[in-house]
């Protein structure tokens with residue numbers, strides 16, 4: 001397993017799509033080689049962030065997250081990524097810009113939309129490459145009218161229903177064949193960890209949603225990137241001081 005940073009996802013996508021992204025983070029050549037070795041070269045890339053999926057949880061839930069483990073075993077790539085934040089909003093901003101929070105300055109949901117830094121979604125769209133985002137309503141605000149397809153899902157107590165909607169919209173936007181990059185954000189694992197609920201239940205929900213999304217990606221010969229955003233915040237639990245890492249799985253399901 002190769003050790004990279006979450007900051008390297010955006011420059012990798014930028015290079016794949018042939019656009020310029022201003023960041024010091026380097027593209028991951030191994031991912032590009034894998035993408036270019038496909039026939040056809042994937043016409044669409046789907047990036048799914050699974051909130052709170054860290055390396056410890058990923059390797060603990062081999063049965064509950066069997067779909068993800070299968071992708072890696074079949075012919076996928078697995079990377080261990082250094083995280084750049086302990087919170088969702090700045091972490092996702094870093095994943096989509098390739099910049100640390102000191103540069104993108106998106107720390108809270110109030111900052112979303114105020115940053116002058118464009119994400120890879122907006123940059124691609126400006127270059128004439130249609131993109132889509134499926135995420136919580138606050139996160140989509142700055143993207144509305146900026147990118148081709150925006151699906152805002154309102155936050156709610158029933159997080160299974162929330163993730164179900166994210167999955168449904170992700171699958172439906174894959175029917176729009178002009179779309180080249182899709183970003184989606186699943187949150188059940190994070191919610192369960194904050195509430196101290198049975199994480200195996202959340203892992204199984206996530207697993208089934210990823211199975212359905214992967215099927216839709218496969219029908220389009222697309223490439224699927226799945227990563228966590230930060231270390232899990234577990235209720236009543238403190239982990240050691242080892243640096244937190246999250247997995248990045250790259251596959252053509």
Ligand SMILES: [Zn+2]
Nearest residue numbers: 051052088229
């Ligand atoms: Zn998060």
